Each structure stands twice: as C-alpha cells, then as structure tokens.
Amino acid sequence: WPRLSASHFASCQAPSRDAVRQLCQQCFSSPPAGLATLAQRVCPSLAAGPEEAEQLVFALHSLTRHVVYRGLTKAEDVLSLFPENFHQNLKSLLTKIILENISAWRNEAQASQISLPRLVDMDWRVDIKTSSDSISRMAVPTCLLQLKIQEDVALCGNSPVVSALTVELNKETLDTMLEGLGRIRDQLSAVANK
Amino acid sequence: SSQQFSALTELLFRFLTEPKEVERFLTQLSDFATMNKISLGPLKNIVKSILLVPNGALKRNLSSEQVKADFIALGLSEEKASYFAEQWKVNSPTLTRLAVGQTLMINQLIDMEWKFGVTAGSSELEKVGSIFLQLKLVIKKGTQMENVYIELTLPQFYSFLHEMERVKTSLESFS
Numbered sequence: 591w592p593r594l595s596a597s598h599f600a601s602c603q604a605p606s607r608d609a610v611r612q613l614c615q616q617c618f619s620s621p622p623a624g625l626a627t628l629a630q631r632v633c634p635s636l637a638a639g640p641e642e643a644e645q646l647v648f649a650l651h652s653l654t655r656h657v658v659y660r661g662l663t664k665a666e667d668v669l670s671l672f673p674e675n676f677h678q679n680l681k682s683l684l685t686k687i688i689l690e691n692i693s694a695w696r697n698e699a700q701a702s703q704i705s706l707p708r709l710v711d712m713d714w715r716v717d718i719k720t721s722s723d724s725i726s727r728m729a730v731p732t733c734l735l736q737l738k739i740q741e742d743v744a745l746c747g748n749s750p751v752v753s754a755l756t757v758e759l760n761k762e763t764l765d766t767m768l769e770g771l772g773r774i775r776d777q778l779s780a781v782a783n784k
Numbered sequence: 785s786s787q788q789f790s791a792l793t794e795l796l797f798r799f800l801t802e803p804k805e806v807e808r809f810l811t812q813l814s815d816f817a818t819m820n821k822i823s824l825g826p827l828k829n830i831v832k833s834i835l836l837v838p839n840g841a842l843k844r845n846l847s848s849e850q851v852k853a854d855f856i857a858l859g860l861s862e863e864k865a866s867y868f869a870e871q872w873k874v875n876s877p878t879l880t881r882l883a884v885g886q887t888l889m890i891n892q893l894i895d896m897e898w899k900f901g902v903t904a905g906s907s908e909l910e911k912v913g914s915i916f917l918q919l920k921l922v923i924k925k926g927t928q929m930e931n932v933y934i935e936l937t938l939p940q941f942y943s944f945l946h947e948m949e950r951v952k953t954s955l956e957s958f959s
C-alpha cells in the first residue's frame with residue numbers, strides 16, 4: 591500500500607481538528623474509484639494544489655483501510671505505520687482519530703461487504719379464503735408473507751435498491767418451513783455450545 | 785343395466801379423485817366399451833355430460849340429496865341416481881380437497897433450501913468470524929419457478945423464526 595510520506599501533508603494547511611476528522615472519515619468511506627472526485631472537492635479547504643490533494647486523499651484512504659483490515663487496536667501499532675520524519679503532532683492527532691473510529695469503520699466494512707441480497711424487513715398476514723372459481727364455499731386459512739430485500743450494497747452504492755416480494759404459504763408449506771428453521775436453530779445452538 | 789352403471793360410476797370417480805391419470809381413465813373407458821359392446825364415441829359423450837354434474841356440484845357445494853335430485857331431473861332412474869349420490873358423498877372430501885388445492889395462490893412458496901456458515905475474512909477485513917445464513921426460496925410465479933436468494937444475520941433469523949411461529953399459531957386457530 592502507498593506509504594504515507596511527510597511530504598503528503600507538508601504542502602497542505604491543516605485546518606481545524608474537526609476538518610481533519612471529517613477528512614479521515616471521508617477518505618475511509620470513499621471507494622477507491624471515488625477518491626479522485628473527493629480530492630477535487632476537498633482541494634480548496636486544504637489550500638493545496640490538485641496533485642497534492644490527490645496524493646493526500648489516497649494516502650489517508652490507504653492508511654485508514656489498512657488499519658481496519660489488519661484490525662489494529664493499539665496506538666503503538668498505528669503509530670508505527672508512519673514514517674520516522676513525520677510531523678509529531680499530526681501523527682498523534684491522526685492516530686487518535688483513527689482509534690476513535692475503528693469500531694465504527696469495522697461495522698461499516700462489514701455492512702458493505704459483498705453478500706447475497708439481504709433481508710431488511712418482513713411482514714405477514716393471515717387470510718381466510720372463502721370462495722374461488724373451483725369451489726364456492728370454503729374456509730381455508732393462508733399466509734401472505736412480504737419480504738423486503740435489498741440488493742448487494744456494493745452494486746448499488748449510495749442508493750440501495752429494495753424490492754418487496756410477497757409469497758403465499760399454505761399450512762403444509764409453513765410446517766415444512768418451520769421444520770427447516772428449527773433444524774437451523776438446533777445446529778446454531780450446537781455450534782454455539784462447542 | 786345397474787351392474788354396468790355401477791362399474792361406470794366407479795370408473796368415473798376413480799378419475800375424478802385422481803385427475804392426473806388421464807391415460808389410465810381413457811384406457812379403462814375403452815376396455816369398458818369393448819366388454820359391454822358399446823361403441824366408444826357415444827360412450828365418451830355420455831361420460832362428458834355425466835362428469836359435468838360432480839364438477840358443478842363442487843362449485844355450488846351441493847349436498848348428495850341435491851345431486852340425486854339433479855340426476856333424476858336429467859332422467860336417470862331413482863336407483864341409479866341414489867347410487868351415484870352415495871358415491872358422491874363418499875368421495876366429496878377428496879374432491880373438495882382437490883378443488884381447494886386448485887384455488888389460486890399468488891407466488892406460492894414451493895421449497896426452501898438453506899445453508900449457514902462463517903465469514904472468515906474479506907477484502908476489507910482480514911479476520912471476521914461472523915455467521916451468515918443464506919436461504920433459497922423456490923417460488924411459483926404463474927407457471928414458472930423462480931429462485932430467490934437472501935442472506936440473513938443471526939438476529940434476523942431468530943426474529944424470522946419467531947414470526948413464523950406466530951403465523952403457525954394464527955393459522956391453527958382458524959383451521
């Protein structure tokens with residue numbers, strides 16, 4: 591990963607601490623493809639040329655992502671990532687900011703990892719079928735289950751696509767399903783108790 | 785003759801309770817025709833008309849007396865009409881169940897497959913250790929089957945299981 595160099599920061603004016611904090615967050619969250627745009631956006635506030643801004647943004651992105659990837663939690667581990675001649679105060683500040691955000695960033699990484707479409711919500715209702723074209727009188731209970739499914743976050747970026755799927759289950763199907771779900775629960779307990 | 789009539793009736797009801805066995809029914813019909821020296825063509829027409837009666841009876845939820853009355857009105861003898869009505873009474877639970885089974889279902893859930901495992905690592909996190917659960921739902925949309933894949937977290941799974949148990953309680957209280 592591109593090594594952080596003191597020069598990346600030298601030509602930039604460090605604005606407020608909060609601005610640094612925000613920049614770190616933005617650099618972590620941005621996918622690699624969005625870094626160039628991010629650099630352009632923050633350029634004016636950093637009082638740096640476009641090239642320096644880009645180098646800085648890329649470096650911060652790599653640093654924060656590396657810390658999260660390796661699961662570093664100790665200040666020493668993060669500090670050791672900086673080169674020797676790095677500005678002391680800035681090094682401490684960045685380390686502090688990173689450590690503060692580690693668990694939130696870990697959750698963010700997990701939430702956005704590749705997966706099958708995810709269940710985000712479910713609703714159900716039970717209807718009684720009273721009549722149909724094949725039989726004029728009956729009283730058959732049936733279940734309608736609505737699943738809200740979100741497509742892979744990695745594919746949708748900032749505008750996740752959520753679709754609703756409604757399925758109908760009769761009593762037999764429900765019983766079979768519950769049998770399957772029960773088996774999953776039993777296996778999960780077995781794994782947990784090991 | 786009444787013997788022939790009962791044999792034919794039996795044939796008809798066997799078909800009605802197993803509507804998928806069309807080949808078998810046609811074979812049995814032609815055997816019946818040969819045995820009794822009736823020509824197959826007219827027999828088929830008669831059978832077609834007779835079959836309309838039980839189907840209509842199902843749609844209108846007729847009792848066996850009403851079915852008997854219908855047959856008598858159509859010109860069948862009292863004895864034969866009674867026999868048919870009896871057969872109808874005996875077979876109606878099966879026939880009702882079949883009719884209910886044919887009733888429209890929207891996106892019927894046909895099957896569910898599952899697997900669960902542990903995510904060991906990812907491109908963003910070297911070590912993860914989180915449990916995932918994946919479900920494959922097979923759904924009948926119109927005449928075609930569609931597979932839907934979804935992933936659930938553990939809390940979502942327990943919540944889903946809990947809700948499905950509530951559905952079962954609800955369905956049972958209405959049965």
